[in-house]
Amino acid sequence: MVSSRMTSEAAIRRFADMVRTGEVAEPYGEPRLGVDLGTANVVLSVVDGENQPVAGAWVHSTVVRDGIVVDWAGATTVLRRLKDDIERRTGHRFTRASVSIPPGISEGDTKVFRNVASAAGLDTDEVVDEPVAAARALGISDGCVIDIGHGTTGVSILSGSRVLLSVDEATGGHHMNLVLAGAYHIGYDVAEVMKKDPTRIHEVMGVIRPTLEKMASIAEAALVGFDVPAVYLVGGSSSFPDAPDVFAQRLGRPVIRPAEPLFVTPLGIPMKELSDD
Ligand SMILES: Nc1ncnc2c1ncn2[C@@H]1O[C@H](COP(=O)(O)OP(=O)(O)OP(=O)(O)O)[C@@H](O)[C@H]1O
Ligand SMILES: [Mg+2]
Numbered sequence: 001m002v003s004s005r006m007t008s009e010a011a012i013r014r015f016a017d018m019v020r021t022g023e024v025a026e027p028y029g030e031p032r033l034g035v036d037l038g039t040a041n042v043v044l045s046v047v048d049g050e051n052q053p054v055a056g057a058w059v060h061s062t063v064v065r066d067g068i069v070v071d072w073a074g075a076t077t078v079l080r081r082l083k084d085d086i087e088r089r090t091g092h093r094f095t096r097a098s099v100s101i102p103p104g105i106s107e108g109d110t111k112v113f114r115n116v117a118s119a120a121g122l123d124t125d126e127v128v129d130e131p132v133a134a135a136r137a138l139g140i141s142d143g144c145v146i147d148i149g150h151g152t153t154g155v156s157i158l159s160g161s162r163v164l165l166s167v168d169e170a171t172g173g174h175h176m177n178l179v180l181a182g183a184y185h186i187g188y189d190v191a192e193v194m195k196k197d198p199t200r201i202h203e204v205m206g207v208i209r210p211t212l213e214k215m216a217s218i219a220e221a222a223l224v225g226f227d228v229p230a231v232y233l234v235g236g237s238s239s240f241p242d243a244p245d246v247f248a249q250r251l252g253r254p255v256i257r258p259a260e261p262l263f264v265t266p267l268g269i270p271m272k273e274l275s276d277d
Contacts, residue, residue, distance in 0.1 A: 008139040009258055011053055015045065015267045016260035019056035024089050027054045031090065032125070033083075033097040034133070034269025035117060037064045037075060040150030040173065040236065043266035044082045044097075046090060051136075051271045055090050056263070057082045066151040066170060067102035069112045072119075079120035098126040100133050100269045103156055103166035129163050130265050131156030134234050137268030138258065143230040146219050146247065146255075147265065148237035150174050153215045155222035161273075167222045171215050173237040176208040183207045196239075205242055212243060216250035223251065231255045236262040 006014060017023065029049020036043040042061045046054040059082060063075035087093055099113050114124045131145040131154065138145075141161040147154040150173045156166040173195070180191035184207075195204055219231075231253060233244055238261045248255040258264055 006052060008137060011051075012137060012258050012260050012264055012267055015053035015056055016263040018053055019043065019058050019263060022057075022089060024055045025053065027090075027092075028052065031055075031092050031094075032270040032272070033086070033094045033122070034128075034266060034271075035079065035097045035099045035122070036130075036133075036266040036269055037069065037079075037099075037113060037116065038149055039064055039066060039152070041262070042075075042078050042082065043263070044079075044086055045266045045270055046086060046092075047267070047270045051274055053267060055086055056266070057085050058266075067105050067168065068109055069116060072112070072116065075116045076119040079116060079122075083120055083122065095121065095123060096125045097122040098128050098270045099124050100128045100130045100265065102152070102154060102168055103129040103131060103163050104168060125270075128269050129156070129166075130154065131158060131163055131166065132161060133268035133271075134232070134265045135161060135268065136271040136273075137264045138232055138234075140230070140232070142228070143232060144219070144223060144226070144228040146215075146231065146233050146235075146238075148172055148215055148233070148235040148243075150236065153218050154235075155219045157222070157226050157228060165222065165226070167218065169218050171211065171218065172235075176211050176237065179211055180204065180207055201241065205240060208240075209242075209246065212240070212246045213250065216247045219247065220250050233257040234261045234264040 027048035034045040043058040063071040134145045152168045154168045157164045177191040244255045244257045
C-alpha cells in the first residue's frame with residue numbers, strides 16, 4: 001500500500017498550524033486524544049488511525065509547576081474547556097485520552113495527572129513519558145531528547161523507544177524571564193513578551209545565552225558515558241534561532257531542532273506504533 005503519511009517534520013508543522021488556527025482535518029480511522037499538562041501551556045492533540053494530526057488546542061496556564069499539579073481544580077477546568085472546544089470542532093466525543101508525564105515523577109504524582117483527566121471526563125488510555133511522546137512525533141526510537149520548557153530542562157536517553165536515563169533540572173524559559181527582567185529592570189510579564197519578540201532577538205540572546213549554556217551543560221553531564229546516534233532539541237525554550245548551535249558546541253555533536261519545537265511532545269502523546277507498509 002502506498003502511504004500518504006506526512007513526514008514527521010511536516011506533521012509537526014501541520015499540527016502547530018492547527019493549534020494556532022483552530023483548523024481541523026478529516027480523520028482516517030478512529031481519532032485519539034492526547035493531553036499535555038505543562039508548566040506554561042496545556043496542549044490537547046488529536047491524531048487519526050494513521051498518526052496524522054487532526055486537531056489541536058492550547059491555553060497558557062499555571063496549573064502545573066515543574067511537573068507537579070499545583071492547582072487541581074484549575075487543571076480540571078482548563079482541560080474540560082479545551083476538550084469541549086476540540087469536541088465542538090471535530091464533531092467527535094472523547095471519553096479517553098493518553099496523558100503525558102515528565103519522566104521520573106512518583107507514582108502518586110502520576111496518579112494526580114490521571115485523576116485530573118478523569119475529573120474532566122477522560123479515562124486514561126496510556127500514561128506516556130514526555131520524551132517517549134517527543135520521540136514518536138520525531139519518528140525515532142533511539143537517541144537523546146532534550147526538552148527545554150518553561151520550568152525545567154529534561155534530558156532523556158532513549159533506546160528501542162524506552163527511556164534509559166532521564167534527568168530533569170529546574171532551568172527553563174521561566175529563568176530566562178527572570179534574567180531578562182533583572183537586566184532590563186522590567187516586569188516578569190514584559191520580559192516574557194520581549195523574549196519572544198523577533199525584532200529584539202539579538203539583545204535577548206545577549207542576555208539569555210548563559211541560561212541556554214547552563215541548559216547545554218545539564219545535557220552534557222547527562223550524556224556522559226552514552227554514545228547516542230542523534231540529539232534532538234524540543235520544547236518552547238528551544239525556539240531561539242541560535243539554540244541548536246549553543247547545544248552543538250557544548251555537546252560536540254550535531255543537534256537537530258525541528259520546526260515548531262513547542263508542539264513536538266504534545267503531538268506524539270496520542271500516537272501509536274504503526275507498521276511500515
Ligand atoms: N518564540 C519563542 N522564543 C523563546 N521562547 C519561547 C518562544 N515560544 C515559547 N517560548 C517559551 O517556551 C516556554 C514554554 O514551552 P513549553 O510549552 O515547551 O513548556 P511547558 O511544557 O509548559 O513547561 P515544562 O516542560 O517545563 O513543564 C515558555 O517559557 C515560553 O516563554
Ligand atoms: Mg513541557
